[in-house]
Amino acid sequence: MERFKKIIIIFLSIAFMFTGACSDGDSGDTISGDVVAAMVNKATVKAYKINPDGSTNDQIGGENISTNGSYSISNLDYTGAVLLEASGGTYTDEATGNENTALTTLTAIAYIDSLTAIISITPLTHIAAQLMDRAAADIKTEIKNKNELVAEQFGLMQTSDNTNTNPIDIISVQPDDITDETVKNKPLDDKKLYALALAGISQNQENEVAVNTLEKIIPVLMNDLKNNSELSETYQKSFSAGVSGYITDKQIEIKNDSGSIPNPIINKIIKNNVANPGNLPTANAGEDTTIIEKGRSINLDGSASRTYNNTTSLSYEWILIKPNDSNAQLSSDNTSATKLTSGTNDPVGTRYVVTLKVIDTNQTDDEYFHVASIAIEVKKAPDFDCTMDVTIPTTINENTQYNFDAPTFSGPDKDNKIGNWTYTITPDAAPFSVDSSTGVITMTPIDYEAGTTTYTVTLTATDDAAHVIDKTLTITITNLVDETPVLDEPGADFTVSEDAAVGFVLGSLTISTNDENTSDTAITLTGTGNGNFEVINDSGTWNIKVKAGATLDFETTQSYNLKAEVSNDTLTSNQVDVVIDVTNVVDTTPTLTQPSSAYTVLENAATGAIVGELVISDNDDIASNTSIALTGSGNENFEVINDSGTWNLKVKAGASLDFETTESYALKAQANNTAGTGNEVDVTINVTNVVDTTPTLTQPSS
The missing domain is CATH 2.60.40.60 (Cadherins)
Incomplete structure (x- = not known):
C-alpha cells in the first residue's frame, strides 16, 4: 500500500468561459476565466482540437499567461472534442504557507456543442482525461463516461439527489474556493462538495511513503483506477479519511438548510455507491480535546464505534495529521485504542487531527467503512515543582526478570498532587511494562546475545490535575556465560x-x-x-x-x-x-668406542683390505649424516667406511705401506654428524713385514 505522509492541501480549479458569436471570428470570440489555486500567477493556458485519431496538434486560439488567476484567449471557432491544458505558474500553498509553489500541468477533456462553454480543470478532470481513449469512435460518449466514472469513484454525487445515482458534472461545475470563510459556513451544495473532494485528494497522510506533491498524488490515483476499473479499497479509505481530517482541521460546516447533515463522501463506500446507508458502520473517535506539550501523552478510544446492527465486529485504523516538522506520534494504528504523544518541539497551540477509520468485518460482499476525526490542541503544562526517582539495580543480569522499586518523589510539591498518580512508560512495549497505579516497572528476561543490551525508557506520572513528571532510565544488561562452547x-x-x-x-x-x-x-x-x-x-x-x-x-x-x-x-x-x-632431527653426536688393541696390516695389503672395525656406541638414528675421520702421521694410508652399519678400517687407495720405513702408525679417530663432532679414540696400526726384497750377493774381490 502506498501511503501519504506529508499533508498537502491543494485546491485547484480552473474555470473557462467559452464565448463567441458566429464561427467566422468577426465578433472577437474569446475564452476567459480564472486559474485558481489561491490564484495562480503566470500560468500558461492553451486549448487544442482532438483529432479523430486522438492527436492534439492543432491549437485553438492563442495562449495566454494568467495574471493573478485571470486569463483571456481569443479567436475560438471550434466545436467538438477539446483538450484544455494549464501549466507553469506559481501560487501560495494554503496548507503549508509555502510561497512560489509551482503548478503542475493539469488537463481536462470536454465535448463542446457550441462556442460557449464552461469547463473546469482540476485534478479530477486530469485523472479522467488520462483514462480516456482519445481515438474512440464515439468520442463524445467516451468523454462523458470517463468524467462520470471519476465523479462516482470520488463520491461526487449531486447533493440535490437523495438516490445517490446522479454524479456531479466535474466539467461544468466550478468548485468553490474552500479556503473562503463564506464557503466554509455555507450550506453543502455541488460546488462545495467538489471542493471538499479536491481537498481530500491532497490531504492524505499515512505512515511510510511521502506523496507530497500534486504531481505524485494524481498518478497514484489514476493508475489505481486504471488497473481496477474502480477506486480500490485502499484509496477509498485514505481519500475518505483525508476529507474527514480536512473538515475537522479547517472547521468546515457540513449542513443544509435544515441543519447539520452527514458528509456524503465520508458516509458511504465510494466505489459501490451504497444504496442503503443503514448498512454502514459508525466510527467514534471521541471528542475534540487537548494534550500537554513536550512529549506528553493522552489515550484515545474508538471502542464506542459500532456496526450498522450495533455489534463490535470492526477493524480499526488511526491516522495522525500533524505539522511537517512535528515528531508527534501514535503508539499503534490498528486497534480500537491508541495513545497520542505530543511533539517534543511543538509549540503551545499546535493542532493535530486524528482520524479513525472503522471497517465492518462482518460484511461478505463489500467492505463497508466509516471515518471520524477529532481535533487535539497542544496546551502548556501546569507548573509543578516535583521530581521523581527510581532506583534500579547496579547490575542487571541477562535472562532474569526484575521488578524495579516503586518511584519516590521529592521537591516542594511532592505532597500536592491532585488525586492519584497514574503511571505510563515509553516505549510501552516488551520487555518493559509498568503497573499504572504503583509505578513498579517489570522487566521480562532479556537475552544478551539477542543484540540489544542497553535500553532507555521514560516513566511518566500524571495526576488528576494534569501535573506530569518524567524520569528517564537507562538500563544496561550484563552478559552471563550461559552458552556452552x-x-x-x-x-x-x-x-x-x-x-x-x-x-x-x-x-x-x-x-x-x-x-x-x-x-x-x-x-x-x-x-x-x-x-x-x-x-x-x-x-x-x-x-x-x-x-x-x-x-x-x-x-x-x-x-x-x-x-x-x-x-x-x-x-x-x-x-x-x-x-x-x-x-626426527639429528641432535645426538656419535660416540666411538676405544679399540681394545692395536690393528695389524701387511705392508703389501691391497687397496680396500680390512684392517679392523671401529664401533660407534651412541649415535642419532639418522646415520646417513655420520662419518669417521682419521688424523695423525700416515693417516692418508687408511680410511673408515660404513659397510651396512659396520665401520671398517680399510687400506686406502694410493697407500704406501713399507715395514722397512714405518713399522707402526699412531692415529686418532673421530666420528661426526650434523649434530656435531664426537670423541676421539687412539687407533694404532702395526705394519707386518713381508719378504718383498730379493737378496743381493756381493761380488768376491778375488
Missing part, C-alpha cells in the same frame, strides 16, 4: 619437529559455538605428554604451541595422542582428539 574436530594430525622452539605454532583449534563473553574461555590438553604443549588464544585464533620446558625427543616418543577440551567459566564442552606427530 563447542570445539570442532581437527581435520588432520599436527606435526612438530623434535627440536622446535618454545612458542612454536603447530596449528589451531576452532571453537564453533561460544558465549559472547569469552573472557573466561580456555582450551586444555590432557593425555600422556600433554605438558609439552599448550593452547593459546592469539586474538581469536586458538593456536597449539610448544610449551616452555617441553622435552620432545623423536627417539623416545614419535607421536602424542591427546584430548582437547574447551571451557567457559563453569561450562565445559565436548572433547576432541588431537594427534601430534614428532619429526
Whole structure:
C-alpha cells in the first residue's frame, strides 16, 4: 500500500468561459476565466482540437499567461472534442504557507456543442482525461463516461439527489474556493462538495511513503483506477479519511438548510455507491480535546464505534495529521485504542487531527467503512515543582526478570498532587511494562546475545490535575556465560619437529559455538605428554604451541595422542582428539668406542683390505649424516667406511705401506654428524713385514 505522509492541501480549479458569436471570428470570440489555486500567477493556458485519431496538434486560439488567476484567449471557432491544458505558474500553498509553489500541468477533456462553454480543470478532470481513449469512435460518449466514472469513484454525487445515482458534472461545475470563510459556513451544495473532494485528494497522510506533491498524488490515483476499473479499497479509505481530517482541521460546516447533515463522501463506500446507508458502520473517535506539550501523552478510544446492527465486529485504523516538522506520534494504528504523544518541539497551540477509520468485518460482499476525526490542541503544562526517582539495580543480569522499586518523589510539591498518580512508560512495549497505579516497572528476561543490551525508557506520572513528571532510565544488561562452547574436530594430525622452539605454532583449534563473553574461555590438553604443549588464544585464533620446558625427543616418543577440551567459566564442552606427530632431527653426536688393541696390516695389503672395525656406541638414528675421520702421521694410508652399519678400517687407495720405513702408525679417530663432532679414540696400526726384497750377493774381490 502506498501511503501519504506529508499533508498537502491543494485546491485547484480552473474555470473557462467559452464565448463567441458566429464561427467566422468577426465578433472577437474569446475564452476567459480564472486559474485558481489561491490564484495562480503566470500560468500558461492553451486549448487544442482532438483529432479523430486522438492527436492534439492543432491549437485553438492563442495562449495566454494568467495574471493573478485571470486569463483571456481569443479567436475560438471550434466545436467538438477539446483538450484544455494549464501549466507553469506559481501560487501560495494554503496548507503549508509555502510561497512560489509551482503548478503542475493539469488537463481536462470536454465535448463542446457550441462556442460557449464552461469547463473546469482540476485534478479530477486530469485523472479522467488520462483514462480516456482519445481515438474512440464515439468520442463524445467516451468523454462523458470517463468524467462520470471519476465523479462516482470520488463520491461526487449531486447533493440535490437523495438516490445517490446522479454524479456531479466535474466539467461544468466550478468548485468553490474552500479556503473562503463564506464557503466554509455555507450550506453543502455541488460546488462545495467538489471542493471538499479536491481537498481530500491532497490531504492524505499515512505512515511510510511521502506523496507530497500534486504531481505524485494524481498518478497514484489514476493508475489505481486504471488497473481496477474502480477506486480500490485502499484509496477509498485514505481519500475518505483525508476529507474527514480536512473538515475537522479547517472547521468546515457540513449542513443544509435544515441543519447539520452527514458528509456524503465520508458516509458511504465510494466505489459501490451504497444504496442503503443503514448498512454502514459508525466510527467514534471521541471528542475534540487537548494534550500537554513536550512529549506528553493522552489515550484515545474508538471502542464506542459500532456496526450498522450495533455489534463490535470492526477493524480499526488511526491516522495522525500533524505539522511537517512535528515528531508527534501514535503508539499503534490498528486497534480500537491508541495513545497520542505530543511533539517534543511543538509549540503551545499546535493542532493535530486524528482520524479513525472503522471497517465492518462482518460484511461478505463489500467492505463497508466509516471515518471520524477529532481535533487535539497542544496546551502548556501546569507548573509543578516535583521530581521523581527510581532506583534500579547496579547490575542487571541477562535472562532474569526484575521488578524495579516503586518511584519516590521529592521537591516542594511532592505532597500536592491532585488525586492519584497514574503511571505510563515509553516505549510501552516488551520487555518493559509498568503497573499504572504503583509505578513498579517489570522487566521480562532479556537475552544478551539477542543484540540489544542497553535500553532507555521514560516513566511518566500524571495526576488528576494534569501535573506530569518524567524520569528517564537507562538500563544496561550484563552478559552471563550461559552458552556452552563447542570445539570442532581437527581435520588432520599436527606435526612438530623434535627440536622446535618454545612458542612454536603447530596449528589451531576452532571453537564453533561460544558465549559472547569469552573472557573466561580456555582450551586444555590432557593425555600422556600433554605438558609439552599448550593452547593459546592469539586474538581469536586458538593456536597449539610448544610449551616452555617441553622435552620432545623423536627417539623416545614419535607421536602424542591427546584430548582437547574447551571451557567457559563453569561450562565445559565436548572433547576432541588431537594427534601430534614428532619429526626426527639429528641432535645426538656419535660416540666411538676405544679399540681394545692395536690393528695389524701387511705392508703389501691391497687397496680396500680390512684392517679392523671401529664401533660407534651412541649415535642419532639418522646415520646417513655420520662419518669417521682419521688424523695423525700416515693417516692418508687408511680410511673408515660404513659397510651396512659396520665401520671398517680399510687400506686406502694410493697407500704406501713399507715395514722397512714405518713399522707402526699412531692415529686418532673421530666420528661426526650434523649434530656435531664426537670423541676421539687412539687407533694404532702395526705394519707386518713381508719378504718383498730379493737378496743381493756381493761380488768376491778375488
